[in-house]
Amino acid sequence: MLFNSTDYLLFLPIVFIIYWALNKSYKNQNILLLLASYVFYGWWDWRFLSLIIFSSFVDYFIGLKIDANTENRIRKRWLIVSLCSNLGLLAVFKYFNFFTESFAEAMSMLGWQVNALTLDIILPVGISFYTFQTLSYTIDIYRKNLKPTTHIISFFTYVSFFPQLVAGPIERASNLLPQIESVRTFKWHWFKAGIFQIFIGLLRKIAIADNLGLYVDSIYAYPEIHNTSTIILATVFYAFQIYFDFSGYSDIAIGSAKLMGFKFNRNFDLPYFSNSITVFWRKWHISLSSWLRDYLYISLGGNRKGIKITYRNLMLTMLLGGLWHGSSWNFVIWGAIHGLALSGEKFIFARKKNKYFGAIGYVYTFLVVLFAWIFFRAENIKDALMACRQIVSLDFGMPFMGNISIMVHGVLMLFVGLCFDSYLFKKKIPLEEIGEQFNTTKLAISISVIILILCAFYSTSENFIYFQF
DSSP: OOTTSHHHHHHHHHHHHHHHHTTTOHHHHHHHHHHHHHHHHHHHHGGGHHHHHHHHHHHHHHHHHHHHOOOHHHHHHHHHHHHHHHHHHHIIIIIHHHHHHHHHHHHHHTTOOOOOOOOOOOOOTTHHHHHHHHHHHHHHHHTTSOOOOSOHHHHHHHHHOHHHHTTOOOOOHHHHHHHHTSOOOOOHHHHHHHHHHHHHHHIIIIIIIHHHHHHHHHHHTSGGGSOHHHHHHHHHHHHHHHHHHHHHHHHHHHHHHHHTTOOOOOOOSOTTSOSSHHHHHHHSSHHHHHHHIIIIIHHHTTTSSOHHHHHHHHHHHHHHHHHHHOSSHHHHHHHHHHHHHHHHHHHHHTTOSOOSOOTHHHHHHHHHHHHHHHHHHSSSHHHHHHHHHHHHTTOOOOOOOOSHHHHHHHHHHHHHHHHHHHHHHHHTOOHHHHGGGOOHHHHHHHHHHHHHHHHHHOOOOOOOGGGGO
């Protein structure tokens, strides 16, 4: 079920009404949320519910086993079982074909012909997200940073809670589980904040990202036929398309959860207002970047074992972070670009007291991110390299405009989105709190304006970009 669908427009109010009708019992509310979440996910393909249930059961059981044992050797064995079961599912469904095909290609380069064994399977939506979520639970218990829950319904609800099930934010058990296992009360200011953020998310997705995507898709389908100006324009548009698409999803997820009395952590903090790649990764997809930092980078040793090991850890973290996004070398290269930039900044900052580049840093950061997006967006390495080749050819001519109506809509809505983000940046106001400041009249007017914009600039109902990951 898509957030930007009429199905969800009906689903959310129904769940909301029944949920608060059960407010005398948070346990009954949890049962409702669990069933609603399974309906939400099963709307796409009910067969893959078995994977979520399996992951939930395994990590619920292993969490209890790790906590019950005091001998570190046994605790580590149970943790390994959790890692193998979760990463094993991810490897089969997401990476099996990638690794077998890559192995066959490598052998072919050495003169050996090997037929790649591939599996004709569908990638389950959201598997990368809920796998990381359940892994963080068992790892935190193993590190003695978290006590396991003894309520199986609570844990299953934590894993499958529908607002964040498909594309995050990747919520930690330390934040979400205590909320699930306690009484929630309806808060009018939370309701206002949640509703407003949901509509901002729809605006970002439908009016901005989808309109920009129509142009981007047409250019990146055939990068070899376009000049430098066109490729650059399409890449700039893609940078904002993926930002408004994914931040829009996060807004709807955070807002939907707030309607039910849950507070998710922020997932985007105006990332393009960053003057270094280091700062960018503190603002972009925060739930993933913090997960990679806490469970991968620090586990590798972080910056505790010397500067050379720190560079290695940064590169490994970003390479694996790139691979997490998809089974393609494009994503590995995208991760490598960010890893090199982070390592370079670590080298520079270690030799200067000022930890920032200053005003020029904003330009530098956006250019690095923009270059990396080429590999993220292109269908394959060949197309990515072709796009780079077209850029360095310096064939600056009039960029291809395509459908003028689509172009005007995209540019106009992008301008609106950037003005809104600039206002948030200048005023230092979190989007999550804006709706709380509105009275009922102001909220109604704001939502009415957004609905009019959505009707006027609706182009097509597209999947969210991060659904493919």
